[in-house]
Amino acid sequence: MNQSETPLFDRLLSYSGEQPHSFHVPGHKNGLIFSSKGIHSYKNLLSIDATEINGLDDLHAPTGVIADAQKLAADWFGVEHTHFLIGGSTVGNIAMILATCSEGDKILVQRNCHKSVLSGIELAGAQPIFLAPDYEESVHRYTSPSLWTIQEGLEKHPDCKALFLTYPDYFGTTYDLERIITYVHTRNIPVLIDEAHGVHFSIGQEFPKSALKAGADAVVQSAHKMAPAMTMGSYLHVQSEYVLNDRIKYYLNMVQSSSPSYPIMASLDLSRHFLANLTTVELNQVMESVRQFRSQLERLEVGKVLLADDPLKITLDLSEMGYSTHQVSRLFEQNQVYPELTTDTQILFVHGLAPISDWEALLHRLDSIKSQLINLVQHDTIEVIRVPQVPIQALNLTYREMKKRDQQFVGLRNAVGQICAENIVPYPPGIPLVLKGERISPSHVDMIQYLLDKGISFQNSEINEKILVFSDIKGE
Numbered sequence: 001m002n003q004s005e006t007p008l009f010d011r012l013l014s015y016s017g018e019q020p021h022s023f024h025v026p027g028h029k030n031g032l033i034f035s036s037k038g039i040h041s042y043k044n045l046l047s048i049d050a051t052e053i054n055g056l057d058d059l060h061a062p063t064g065v066i067a068d069a070q071k072l073a074a075d076w077f078g079v080e081h082t083h084f085l086i087g088g089s090t091v092g093n094i095a096m097i098l099a100t101c102s103e104g105d106k107i108l109v110q111r112n113c114h115k116s117v118l119s120g121i122e123l124a125g126a127q128p129i130f131l132a133p134d135y136e137e138s139v140h141r142y143t144s145p146s147l148w149t150i151q152e153g154l155e156k157h158p159d160c161k162a163l164f165l166t167y168p169d170y171f172g173t174t175y176d177l178e179r180i181i182t183y184v185h186t187r188n189i190p191v192l193i194d195e196a197h198g199v200h201f202s203i204g205q206e207f208p209k210s211a212l213k214a215g216a217d218a219v220v221q222s223a224h225k226m227a228p229a230m231t232m233g234s235y236l237h238v239q240s241e242y243v244l245n246d247r248i249k250y251y252l253n254m255v256q257s258s259s260p261s262y263p264i265m266a267s268l269d270l271s272r273h274f275l276a277n278l279t280t281v282e283l284n285q286v287m288e289s290v291r292q293f294r295s296q297l298e299r300l301e302v303g304k305v306l307l308a309d310d311p312l313k314i315t316l317d318l319s320e321m322g323y324s325t326h327q328v329s330r331l332f333e334q335n336q337v338y339p340e341l342t343t344d345t346q347i348l349f350v351h352g353l354a355p356i357s358d359w360e361a362l363l364h365r366l367d368s369i370k371s372q373l374i375n376l377v378q379h380d381t382i383e384v385i386r387v388p389q390v391p392i393q394a395l396n397l398t399y400r401e402m403k404k405r406d407q408q409f410v411g412l413r414n415a416v417g418q419i420c421a422e423n424i425v426p427y428p429p430g431i432p433l434v435l436k437g438e439r440i441s442p443s444h445v446d447m448i449q450y451l452l453d454k455g456i457s458f459q460n461s462e463i464n465e466k467i468l469v470f471s472d473i474k475g476e
Contacts, residue, residue: 001075003276007068008269011056012048012262025051025259050262059084059260060253069269076276077202077212077237081245083252084268085220085234086260089196092220092236094120094255096192099218099247100162101126103400108153109164111389112142112431114194115423117164122399122436129157130435132389136173139306140319140345142389144175147183153392154187164192167211170341170429171306171348172197172313178214190217190242199235200226200312200353203275206287208309218243226312227353229271233264278353287311289355296363297349300370302328312351319345326455327376335365335372341428344385344454385450387433387443395437397470402437405470409462412448415440418469425459426451440467 022029031046057064074082085092097120101107111130121128131145163184168174181191193211199221201210211219217240223229238245290311297305303318318325329342341348396419407421424434434444
């Protein structure tokens with residue numbers, strides 16, 4: 001197929017150029033009706049913010065330009081089917097789980113998965129069997145479950161309907177996924193992958209092997225994270241006899257908006273075009289820019305710059321320098337340099353798929369940061385706290401049992417021994433520290449308090465004082 005084509009984007013441009021009279025939604029009427037305060041910023045985008053009129057196709061039953069755009073994406077990624085997602089990888093993760101699991105079914109799932117995976121499992125009424133990730137001293141993080149842990153999980157739970165893994169992790173760390181998939185397929189079990197941070201792996205060359213090349217059955221990718229697509233724009237790829245594409249489509253129709261965003265869909269068409277037409281010369285320029293940025297971070301002497309399997313993920317580790325990551329990250333932001341993520345010991349920077357365009361301004365800001373670091377107080381080497389991991393773990397209550405329980409808030413220290421009634425989620429990255437349905441341990445509470453003391457944000461508004469737990473069965 002001709003990867004220089006962009007059928008959906010081209011049709012939207014043609015529609016806009018016709019200067020149509022709109023007697024349909026959306027209410028901004030191709031940008032003619034809008035707040036005067038924002039019209040200058042939004043005008044061009046609104047001209048292609050259309051709806052499912054004749055010629056613009058329908059995401060939920062595509063036969064025209066959307067179908068053509070999805071086929072071009074499937075061709076470039078080398079898969080049987082590609083679906084455009086306008087609700088982020090979240091809806092893709094949910095659809096993959098609903099398509100493979102029914103109520104009561106078991107599913108093996110990586111413990112440090114994104115919260116959307118847990119949402120999908122709860123909606124399906126499935127029974128998650130969690131696989132603990134290994135801790136890698138070299139990067140001071142839990143990364144992924146070992147093949148041995150996965151084998152043990154399948155030995156203990158041979159009736160599992162699927163294996164769900166994250167690849168790569170937020171920080172660009174990968175593992176031998178192909179070996180795992182080869183083994184799991186001997187059990188005739190599908191492997192579902194949240195590859196939210198790996199859409200660019202299909203470029204090859206400088207990047208790790210993609211989950212698609214490794215043989216995964218269904219893969220979700222956030223195009224908006226690592227490729228030039230609009231926020232929430234993602235892909236769901238299917239290439240398997242174990243995962244039925246018709247079931248994927250059925251559940252996507254259920255969880256995606258019935259009024260999908262045409263600008264987001266068009267950006268997915270353009271994102272594929274960008275990836276497919278990126279030249280070796282351009283990629284080499286990106287890699288040189290990455291090397292220069294890493295060098296400039298090292299020059300700050302504020303922490304160790306860690307190597308990642310994905311060169312676009314650049315992590316500054318402060319655990320041995322005594323600086324507060326919260327203070328250092330704030331210093332970057334005060335100088336208009338915005339990192340992606342700050343944890344208790346690390347700051348993550350994400351380089352784009354193009355060289356940095358204004359080195360002079362960036363270097364000036366980094367010089368300013370370096371000069372201001374002297375004002376930050378250095379403490380002793382940061383003690384890294386870990387929550388002990390159970391290699392293979394089920395929840396203490398099933399989702400059906402949880403529905404029958406009342407809930408109540410208790411103080412943080414009083415929560416020990418009780419069963420959590422919500423996922424406790426530091427964000428970013430959106431990976432639950434405590435699972436809904438999991439018994440709260442002293443280590444959990446210690447870690448929550450430790451992260452709060454480090455200035456880490458949670459998606460639990462009451463977490464500073466209390467935790468929602470399950471109490472008695474309703475009516476008793």
